[in-house]
Amino acid sequence: HFCVSAPLLKMPMCCGMARNNRVPNGVQQTDYATALLDLSRDANIIAMSIFCPCVQTAMNKADIDGRECNVCDVMCSYLVAYGQGNVMGCPVDLEYFTRQQIRSRYNMRMDACSDCCSTCVLYWCTSCQNAREIALRKQGEIRVVVLPGGSMPAIPGVPEQQVMSQ
Secondary structure: OOEEEEOOOOEEEEOOEEOOOOOOOOOOOEOOOOOOOOOOOOHHHHHHHHHOHHHHHHHHHHHHHOOOOOHHHHHHHHHHHHHOOOOOOOOHHHHHHHHHHHHHHOOEOOOHHHHHHHHHHOHHHHHHHHHHHHHHHHHOOOEEEEEOOEEEEEOOOOOHHHHHHO
8 A cells, every 4th residue: 555644634645545434333344255366257247347348347337326237338438448548448447436436335445546556457357356246245145254353255155264264
């Protein structure tokens, strides 16, 4: 993390933004349930992220907004990607904002720097991870395991020992 002390503002800064520390007492923050490079699941999501990145990004954004994805979502995603001169066709900024919205919606630890870097450098992996996370959360397959050092999400079928050692 690129965190520095900002004595004049009397708050720590991370990548030029104040950290979001607004967590109610007793509420455990979590992180993503699957690893960024966990590409062993969901071949459909992987294929969509690689070959049709604008479509996957539009689907992720619509899912986290709680609505159906439509043609306008895909077209706007496409226009954002190519309007920025991005020859790869990856709407990186939309996926970053979707990632931040996922963290906020599911009370995950906010990490703007990491999200920015992963989205810019590993766009396809980030898009896949976002899609997996939204799907798992919507299906209710994630529970929070409280550990001595904090908490983390757990997925049914994964032994507790494996979850605790991650």
